[in-house]
Amino acid sequence: MTPSTLTAAPVARDAEGFFLDPEQWTEEMADEIARESGIDELTDRHWLVIRFMRKAYLETGSAPSIRTLGKVSGVAIKELYQLFPKGPAKLAAKIAGIPKPRGCI
Amino acid sequence: MRHRIVILGSGTGGTLTANRLHKAYGDAAEITVIDRDDRHIYQPGLLFVPFGLADPGEIVRPRHAQLHEGIDFRIAEVDRVVTADNTVHLAGGETIEYELLVVATGASLLPEETEGLSGPGWGERIFTFYELQSATALRDALRRFDHGRLVVNMIDMPIKCPVAPLEFCFLADWYLRERGVRQDVELIYATPLDGAFTKPIASERLAGLLEAKRIILETEFATGRVDGESGRLLSWDEREIPFDLLVTIPLHGGAAFIGRSPGLGDELGFVAADKGTLQSKAAPNVFAIGDATNVPTSKAGSVTHFEAETLIENIRRFLDGQELESSFDGHANCFIETGFHKALLIDFNYDIEPLPGKFPEPHLGPLPLLKESRLNHMAKLAFQSIYWHLLLPGRDMPGISPQLQMAGKDTELIANQGASQ
Numbered sequence: 250m251t252p253s254t255l256t257a258a259p260v261a262r263d264a265e266g267f268f269l270d271p272e273q274w275t276e277e278m279a280d281e282i283a284r285e286s287g288i289d290e291l292t293d294r295h296w297l298v299i300r301f302m303r304k305a306y307l308e309t310g311s312a313p314s315i316r317t318l319g320k321v322s323g324v325a326i327k328e329l330y331q332l333f334p335k336g337p338a339k340l341a342a343k344i345a346g347i348p349k350p351r352g353c354i
Numbered sequence: 355m356r357h358r359i360v361i362l363g364s365g366t367g368g369t370l371t372a373n374r375l376h377k378a379y380g381d382a383a384e385i386t387v388i389d390r391d392d393r394h395i396y397q398p399g400l401l402f403v404p405f406g407l408a409d410p411g412e413i414v415r416p417r418h419a420q421l422h423e424g425i426d427f428r429i430a431e432v433d434r435v436v437t438a439d440n441t442v443h444l445a446g447g448e449t450i451e452y453e454l455l456v457v458a459t460g461a462s463l464l465p466e467e468t469e470g471l472s473g474p475g476w477g478e479r480i481f482t483f484y485e486l487q488s489a490t491a492l493r494d495a496l497r498r499f500d501h502g503r504l505v506v507n508m509i510d511m512p513i514k515c516p517v518a519p520l521e522f523c524f525l526a527d528w529y530l531r532e533r534g535v536r537q538d539v540e541l542i543y544a545t546p547l548d549g550a551f552t553k554p555i556a557s558e559r560l561a562g563l564l565e566a567k568r569i570i571l572e573t574e575f576a577t578g579r580v581d582g583e584s585g586r587l588l589s590w591d592e593r594e595i596p597f598d599l600l601v602t603i604p605l606h607g608g609a610a611f612i613g614r615s616p617g618l619g620d621e622l623g624f625v626a627a628d629k630g631t632l633q634s635k636a637a638p639n640v641f642a643i644g645d646a647t648n649v650p651t652s653k654a655g656s657v658t659h660f661e662a663e664t665l666i667e668n669i670r671r672f673l674d675g676q677e678l679e680s681s682f683d684g685h686a687n688c689f690i691e692t693g694f695h696k697a698l699l700i701d702f703n704y705d706i707e708p709l710p711g712k713f714p715e716p717h718l719g720p721l722p723l724l725k726e727s728r729l730n731h732m733a734k735l736a737f738q739s740i741y742w743h744l745l746l747p748g749r750d751m752p753g754i755s756p757q758l759q760m761a762g763k764d765t766e767l768i769a770n771q772g773a774s775q
Contacts, residue, residue, distance in 0.1 A: 311650065315546075315576065316510050316605070321621050325579065330590045336574065351552075351650070 257282050267349040268341065271306065274346025282344045288333070291344075295332050298324055302345040312342045312350035357673055360442055360452035361759060362432055364417040365673075366746070367644030367658045368458035373748035374666050376422045376762065378768075386426040386450065388442070392417045395486060397514070398655065398736055401521055401691065403489040404481075406497075406606035410490045413621040413738075432459075435615040437637035438760045453640050454669060455617070459609035461514050461645040461653055468509055469578060475582020479549075483522060484514065500597030501538035504530075507587055508545050508604050509577045512622075514645055514653045516552060517700070519543065519603050520560055520692040527567045528693030542763050544572040544587060544595055555767055556700055559724055563692060576764040580686045591749045606653075608646055622650035622771045629704065630680030632665050639672065641665055651684035651704060659745055662687040663756035684756045689734035697730035699723050703758040709767055715751045716762030720762075723763070727730075 254260055255278040262267040266285070268274055274347070279299060283291050301322040305313045315338040319326035329337035338350050359375060360367045364387050368386045372387050379385075387715040400551050418427045431445035435455065443451045463484055465472040469478070481492035504526060509521045523543045530536040543564065545548075549557035550571060551562055553757055557666030578590040580600070587595040608623030617636040625642035626635040629649040634640035643665050644658035651657055684704030690696045699721050701707035712719035721730055744751055 313508065326590055335591055336576075346743050 263349065265343075265349065268346040269348065271303070272348045274303075274341055278346065282346075286343065288344075289341075292332075294324060295327070295341075296327065296345075297321055298332060298337075298341050298347050299345045302341050303347060306342075306345070306347040312338065312347050314338055314350060356381070358451065358453040359383050359385045359456070359666075359669075360450060360454075361385065361387045361456045361458060362389075362435075363387075363458035363460060363644075363646065364421065364427065365394065365458065365460050365644065366557070366655050366741075367460075367541060367662070369394070369417070369420045370659065370662050370748055371456055371458060371643060371665060371747050371748065372425050372661060373422050374469050375669065376425050377748055378666065378670065381424075385424075386424070386428060387421060387449075388428045388432060388444075389417055390428050390429065390431050392429060393422055397742060398734075398741075399485065399738065400483050400489050401518055401525070402495055404492040405525050406493055407525075410486055414486070415742065419740070420554040431486065431613040432468055432609070434611050435616065435618055436639075437615070437634075437640055439616065440639065442635075444696070447626075452639075454673065456648050456665070456669075457612070457634070457639070457640065457642040458644050459612070459646045461512075461606040461624075462609055463604045464607050465602070465604040466605075468577060470580040470582060471509075471602060473580075473582055475580075475585070475600075478582075478727040478759060479583050479585060479598065480602060482578065482602050482604055483518075484603060494603065494739060496526075499539070500535040502531070502544065503540045503596060504599045504601070505542045505587060505595055505597035506601045507538075507543075507577060507595075508573070510546050511552070512624075512653055512658065513603050513606050516652055516654075517544070517686070517688050517690045517736060520550060520564070522601060523564065523569050524693040525691060527569060540570065541568070541661070542570045542572060542595065542597075544575040544577070544681070546574065546576045548573050553702065554707040557701075559698075560690075563726075566585065567693075592653065593775070612646075620648045622648070628680070630682055631665075631668055631678040632682060633668065633678060634673075639671075641669065649682070649684070652686040654686055655741070655745075656689055657685065660687075660756040661749075662748075681757070683757050685756060687754075689730055691731065692726050693736060695731050695735050696726045696728055697725055699730045699733070699760065701763075706758055706760070706763075707768070709763040709765065711763035713762065714759075715754075716759070719762075 260273045333340040361372050385549045394417040433443045433445045446553035457547040481488045483489040549556040549562040576590045579588040585597050609724045612619035615694045625647050626640045627647045643661050645653040678769045688703045691697045702708045710724040
């Protein structure tokens with residue numbers, strides 16, 4: 250666990266920067282995490298995915314996989330990779346303030 | 355009044371459940387099992403077919419012959435389930451009413467969901483060992499294969515038996531060495547995961563085995579498209595892996611009728627079920643078992659076997675009007691064939707990842723966990739007979755507990771891992 254501060258508030262994040270407690274997250278923090286991760290500005294399309302991720306996590310207790318995102322978030326996988334380069338499911342989870350997607354068992 | 359129980363699917367979960375319920379209720383329950391065909395495949399045997407280690411014919415038996423006398427078996431295609439009316443609708447229009455329904459229709463392969471995968475090259479340079487016909491064709495292709503790039507690619511989780519792609523790599527290494535052509539083959543395992551396997555300690559040990567066998571591990575490769583003509587795997591983030599022979603593990607989903615059944619499945623077509631009780635979220639008189647569920651553990655025969663314990667008890671409780679027990683812990687127990695007549699064994703559940711130790715008796719074993727041994731390989735081979743003669747008929751397996759046992763496991767490793775994170 251690495252304690253750190255975002256928008257000047259202390260938050261608990263793991264070694265890779267994923268939130269341990271989604272309740273500590275605020276929308277303002279999302280912009281800061283995005284910049285840390287190399288995304289200069291969050292567009293409406295980013296926010297669509299971020300809100301979907303949080304809702305899915307809070308409802309089901311696990312973060313959706315890239316395949317689930319592509320099927321039900323309203324954003325196709327190709328675009329997800331443009332919005333959140335490299336690993337969209339992981340990066341979107343990090344910005345959305347939820348734990349790292351396990352996605353795999 | 356007799357209970358009216360309908361079971362969809364007659365693979366490991368459906369057959370085992372039907373036989374145990376028939377034993378428990380006898381004439382007090384009318385049990386109908388529905389499947390689309392009468393071929394029960396011993397799925398762990400599929401891994402061995404491409405290497406000529408199992409004959410396609412010897413891993414298939416009639417489904418009806420695995421069901422106890424007195425159980426009604428029907429061959430039919432299910433169109434949809436309407437839980438609001440307690441009805442199964444068959445293709446062709448017939449409907450069957452149930453008092454209690456068990457969905458055990460497994461996982462289906464969906465190669466068509468990946469662009470190009472089932473197009474040019476399929477059956478020529480692209481195969482999967484996850485179904486019998488392609489596994490058999492792969493055997494013939496492997497016999498001819500003596501140089502070039504052999505790529506094994508799992509497209510995305512969830513898949514049946516998540517260790518099988520690694521087992522395929524280990525056996526391919528062995529097979530090519532036996533034939534004296536290993537030095538002319540580049541063997542690559544491409545996975546969307548960030549390591550060889552999903553659980554950290556096992557992943558590290560398995561990555562070590564891959565390296566020792568000179569199998570190249572490509573991680574975080576999310577396949578977006580397959581070009582069978584030029585022989586290339588292309589990822590969503592524009593990486594590319596050329597192949598001469600591709601062994602793919604296609605995307606999996608639940609049976610198609612689940613998607614047509616209001617409220618029954620999740621977005622991938624797996625039955626949304628409670629992970630402790632196995633009751634469906636769609637209706638209290640609907641349960642699910644095995645690969646068909648969306649519970650967060652491996653899709654594997656051992657899981658199905660352990661789930662059956664919880665399922666049978668909860669069906670009894672439900673029919674008696676009692677509260678269900680939340681007793682399934684996600685327990686999985688898998689042999690990992692590593693080639694050269696050796697295998698590893700892993701034992702884990704929802705919360706505890708695979709650890710070294712001994713199984714099933716603490717300290718005595720005789721099977722070592724997370725370690726290569728000949729004994730594990732022998733046990734894996736012996737399991738086929740246990741499957742047909744003990745597991746499917748619903749007999750008890752002495753010494754094997756449905757819940758994960760911590761005794762005999764090296765728990766210090768988890769403590770150390772916690773400290774290093």
